[in-house]
Amino acid sequence: MFGDLSHLALQQYWWIIVSLLGALLVFLMFVQGGQTLIYTIGKTSIERTMLVNTLGRKWEFTFTTLVTFGGAFFASFPLFYSTSFGGAYWVWMAILFAFVIQAIAYEFRSRPNNVFGAKTYETFLIINGLFGTVLIGTAVATFFTGSAFSVNELNQSQWELKSHGLEAALNMHNLSLGLAVFFLARVLGLLYFMNSIKNEEIYDRAKRHLVYNGLPFLVFFLTFVVWLLLRDGFAVNPDTQEVYIEPFKYAKNLVAMPLVLILFLVGVVGVLLGLGASIIRKDCTKGIWAAGIGTVLTVFSLLLLAGFNNTSFYPSTFDLQSSLTIQNSSSSHFTLTTMSYVSLLVPFVFGYIWYVWKAINNKPIDEEEMKSDDIHIY
Amino acid sequence: MLENIDLSLVNWSRAQFALTAMFHWLFVPLTLGLSFIIAFMETIYVKTGNEEWKRITKFWMKLFGINFAIGVATGIILEFEFGTNWSNYSWFVGDIFGAPLAIEGIMAFFMESTFIAVMFFGWGKVSKKFHLTATWLTAIGANLSALWILVANAWMQHPVGMKFNPETARNEMESFWDVLLSPSAVTKFLHTTTSGYVLAAIFVVGISSWFLLKKRHVLFAKRSIVVAAIFGFVTSVMLVASGDGSARDVAKTQPMKFAAMESLYEGQTQAPLIAIGLFGKEHDDPMNRDSDQEFLVKIEIPNMLSYLAFLKVDAFVPGIKDLVLGNEQYNIMSYKEKILRGYEAQQTLKAFKEAKGVDEAEYARLKAKFDDKEWIDNYFKYFGYGNYYDPNPEQLELNAFKIVPPISLSFYAFHIMVILGGHFMLLFMVLLWLIYRKKLESNKVVLYTALWTIPLAYIASQAGWIVAEVGRQPWVIQDLMPTMTAVSKIDTSSVMITFWLFTITFVALAIAEVRIMVKQIKNGPKEGGHN
Numbered sequence: 001m002f003g004d005l006s007h008l009a010l011q012q013y014w015w016i017i018v019s020l021l022g023a024l025l026v027f028l029m030f031v032q033g034g035q036t037l038i039y040t041i042g043k044t045s046i047e048r049t050m051l052v053n054t055l056g057r058k059w060e061f062t063f064t065t066l067v068t069f070g071g072a073f074f075a076s077f078p079l080f081y082s083t084s085f086g087g088a089y090w091v092w093m094a095i096l097f098a099f100v101i102q103a104i105a106y107e108f109r110s111r112p113n114n115v116f117g118a119k120t121y122e123t124f125l126i127i128n129g130l131f132g133t134v135l136i137g138t139a140v141a142t143f144f145t146g147s148a149f150s151v152n153e154l155n156q157s158q159w160e161l162k163s164h165g166l167e168a169a170l171n172m173h174n175l176s177l178g179l180a181v182f183f184l185a186r187v188l189g190l191l192y193f194m195n196s197i198k199n200e201e202i203y204d205r206a207k208r209h210l211v212y213n214g215l216p217f218l219v220f221f222l223t224f225v226v227w228l229l230l231r232d233g234f235a236v237n238p239d240t241q242e243v244y245i246e247p248f249k250y251a252k253n254l255v256a257m258p259l260v261l262i263l264f265l266v267g268v269v270g271v272l273l274g275l276g277a278s279i280i281r282k283d284c285t286k287g288i289w290a291a292g293i294g295t296v297l298t299v300f301s302l303l304l305l306a307g308f309n310n311t312s313f314y315p316s317t318f319d320l321q322s323s324l325t326i327q328n329s330s331s332s333h334f335t336l337t338t339m340s341y342v343s344l345l346v347p348f349v350f351g352y353i354w355y356v357w358k359a360i361n362n363k364p365i366d367e368e369e370m371k372s373d374d375i376h377i378y
Numbered sequence: 379m380l381e382n383i384d385l386s387l388v389n390w391s392r393a394q395f396a397l398t399a400m401f402h403w404l405f406v407p408l409t410l411g412l413s414f415i416i417a418f419m420e421t422i423y424v425k426t427g428n429e430e431w432k433r434i435t436k437f438w439m440k441l442f443g444i445n446f447a448i449g450v451a452t453g454i455i456l457e458f459e460f461g462t463n464w465s466n467y468s469w470f471v472g473d474i475f476g477a478p479l480a481i482e483g484i485m486a487f488f489m490e491s492t493f494i495a496v497m498f499f500g501w502g503k504v505s506k507k508f509h510l511t512a513t514w515l516t517a518i519g520a521n522l523s524a525l526w527i528l529v530a531n532a533w534m535q536h537p538v539g540m541k542f543n544p545e546t547a548r549n550e551m552e553s554f555w556d557v558l559l560s561p562s563a564v565t566k567f568l569h570t571t572t573s574g575y576v577l578a579a580i581f582v583v584g585i586s587s588w589f590l591l592k593k594r595h596v597l598f599a600k601r602s603i604v605v606a607a608i609f610g611f612v613t614s615v616m617l618v619a620s621g622d623g624s625a626r627d628v629a630k631t632q633p634m635k636f637a638a639m640e641s642l643y644e645g646q647t648q649a650p651l652i653a654i655g656l657f658g659k660e661h662d663d664p665m666n667r668d669s670d671q672e673f674l675v676k677i678e679i680p681n682m683l684s685y686l687a688f689l690k691v692d693a694f695v696p697g698i699k700d701l702v703l704g705n706e707q708y709n710i711m712s713y714k715e716k717i718l719r720g721y722e723a724q725q726t727l728k729a730f731k732e733a734k735g736v737d738e739a740e741y742a743r744l745k746a747k748f749d750d751k752e753w754i755d756n757y758f759k760y761f762g763y764g765n766y767y768d769p770n771p772e773q774l775e776l777n778a779f780k781i782v783p784p785i786s787l788s789f790y791a792f793h794i795m796v797i798l799g800g801h802f803m804l805l806f807m808v809l810l811w812l813i814y815r816k817k818l819e820s821n822k823v824v825l826y827t828a829l830w831t832i833p834l835a836y837i838a839s840q841a842g843w844i845v846a847e848v849g850r851q852p853w854v855i856q857d858l859m860p861t862m863t864a865v866s867k868i869d870t871s872s873v874m875i876t877f878w879l880f881t882i883t884f885v886a887l888a889i890a891e892v893r894i895m896v897k898q899i900k901n902g903p904k905e906g907g908h909n
Binding site for chain 1: 439440443444446447448450451452453454455457458460461462463464465466467468469472473474475476477479480481482483484485487488489490491492493494495496498499500501502503504508512543546547548550551552554727731866867868869872876879883886887889890891893894896897898901
């Protein structure tokens with residue numbers, strides 16, 4: 001089945017899968033966004049425990065999606081992995097540390113004798129929520145703005161700036177996406193609190209903070225998108241594979257790929273719908289689903305914009321011809337074919353995740369459950 | 379050529395990876411084994427409906443959760459470091475190595491992370507049978523993730539199922555099944571996972587013995603020991619069997635590692651196995667071994683090494699000297715010759731790249747070499763040795779001796795692992811015998827031995843990794859890529875900073891983990907597990 005597809009078709013198929021994983025990752029960052037709001041929304045110890053526990057039942061999904069996103073990128077586009085990770089060393093290391101401290105924070109937070117105290121672990125969660133979102137958003141923005149690296153004839157890469165990736169955080173366009181992701185994660189976190197916790201105070205506070213976080217999200221998101229549509233892009237000549245600068249490349253990509261445009265618009269509407277309905281409607285708890293699906297569609301379409309329609313998805317500002325495309329950075333036909341068969345498991349994985357999610361979240365968390373001895377409490 | 383390598387960068391990168399891998403490997407074996415032990419205990423609970431078994435299950439599950447979190451935290455570092463610190467490696471073999479990592483994520487991590495949520499938060503929310511299924515699926519997921527990363531590791535030790543593509547300058551997969559089912563992968567998976575099962579069984583047996591010594595939660599402790607000792611005995615037999623298979627595989631595919639494991643300098647037929655050995659001085663210098671190679675203490679089992687390696691008592695086992703200098707009688711090519719051939723392969727690749735777009739005939743001729751099986755077997759096979767080439771013949775001779783792993787570390791790690799493996803199997807046998815005779819509670823010597831075997835299990839486990847990873851040096855991909863050429867081109871100071879940051883983080887995490895774990899154990903199965 002997959003073996004009969006051309007190499008390019010497989011590369012496109014894998015770019016779609018990687019983009020989908022990236023989109024799901026951004027949605028699941030509601031965990032990170034929620035973590036930054038533990039003290040804002042939780043005013044008492046039991047309230048904070050409810051917040052931490054409702055997020056704690058999902059943090060592993062985000063973590064696993066991040067790991068799988070990285071693994072899938074490694075398997076399908078190894079030249080990106082070696083170039084970006086080996087070059088933008090400090091950005092990836094900062095992201096890494098932010099996630100390492102998250103992984104233990106939930107489990108250790110409420111344990112007796114945890115050495116550093118609950119507040120330290122809660123601070124870890126806040127650090128993870130802040131740096132995890134901003135830095136991942138910033139790193140993804142370099143798909144459009146470029147990085148300073150070169151790749152030699154043996155496909156060995158070298159970063160050309162001593163700052164090794166930290167320079168990305170000083171680029172305002174990159175930062176606008178980083179901050180958009182940060183505030184989006186907080187919006188999603190608030191919507192998730194409203195959906196999964198049965199507590200009036202938490203619900204009211206979360207609703208109020210939707211406005212405070214929704215507005216900056218819109219400002220940073222619109223800044224990023226408008227800037228993106230107006231900026232020059234990194235185009236690829238399909239015949240010679242030569243990379244060149246093309247004005248309004250990403251706006252042209254949207255026009256050239258109407259399906260991506262529709263996905264993008266539907267996604268944005270979904271986010272706005274989830275946000276707006278939750279602010280305006282009384283007792284609305286379902287906003288997370290509209291905003292979540294909207295987030296997935298929006299990020300998915302943005303990533304398709306970066307890689308499709310003869311575009312370099314990881315452009316080099318140092319040497320244009322070192323820029324990475326889905327064609328020059330991918331795995332072999334055989335490996336992509338093999339991996340494609342494995343990808344058939346993905347709907348099955350989604351199926352059981354959905355089933356388990358429903359089983360666990362069937363009944364919202366309440367104070368009584370947090371005092372129960374029968375379940376695991378973070 | 380070696381002078382072009384920044385060895386301080388290589389060494390710091392190696393140190394960082396070793397630190398991360400070894401710290402990660404402190405927690406993973408317990409996760410692998412304890413997940414199954416918990417699943418057995420919960421199965422008994424569901425079958426019998428006895429609430430005591432639920433209590434037992436939940437106690438060990440609590441310890442599992444604490445250990446699991448830190449295993450997850452350290453696991454992601456390894457995935458990142460393949461790219462951040464070993465970017466040349468990531469490209470050179472990413473076409474093969476990346477696939478198992480991605481499959482690990484899709485197939486195993488999601489299963490593990492999804493069902494672990496049911497395991498911890500599903501009590502009372504889902505049916506007993508669904509909960510039990512989730513516990514089993516968590517165990518299977520954890521072990522599936524081990525499968526894929528170990529397949530990837532085994533491939534690095536014995537690269538199969540691929541072909542070098544000069545256009546992309548990397549190895550590309552040709553047979554997924556050869557990668558997955560190579561004998562090296564099978565034995566590595568079996569040996570490594572069973573070592574985790576044994577460690578977990580010792581962990582449960584040791585802590586339960588402490589409860590018996592303290593005369594607390596006696597029924598809980600005895601039942602835990604029964605489950606863990608049976609599991610531990612069965613898996614320790616599997617551990618020994620798979621270890622035997624693994625050693626034979628190493629003898630065939632990594633003869634230098636095998637020679638280093640036994641510190642066999644001169645090859646011989648009817649080679650004896652050193653059961654216990656203690657070195658004299660300067661043992662690690664393969665150039666000066668003639669004068670200082672004597673052991674201070676050595677107990678040998680005659681013919682055993684030949685039999686272990688090739689199932690024949692009179693088989694010739696090559697020593698370090700045979701491998702470096704060559705041995706015509708046994709048709710062993712010298713490292714010097716391999717270096718020259720590897721250099722020839724590297725120069726062919728260089729000429730191929732230079733001919734591209736300049737001389738099409740030459741380009742086609744050179745490209746054909748990479749499709750010629752005879753040339754691949756005689757030249758490309760030694761590609762990595764080319765990095766040790768030097769135009770000065772004397773220096774080239776000296777460089778050949780640099781392709782020898784640290785001997786004493788490999789030797790001691792191997793022997794510590796084997797000796798402790800024997801101790802573990804014996805301990806489980808004694809425990810089962812005492813349980814059968816109903817004399818366990820009164821035998822304090824055995825209970826204390828079980829308790830103090832916990833750290834020994836961790837030592838054996840770490841020693842196993844040292845054998846596997848130090849013993850294969852200087853190769854990151856056996857014969858194809860030396861560790862020194864696999865590193866990312868970053869400043870040494872950057873790696874030094876992250877090394878120390880990781881060290882501080884790991885020390886802090888380890889202190890917290892141990893203190894939390896000890897407190898939970900002291901609390902026992904009845905008291906609450908959180909503030």
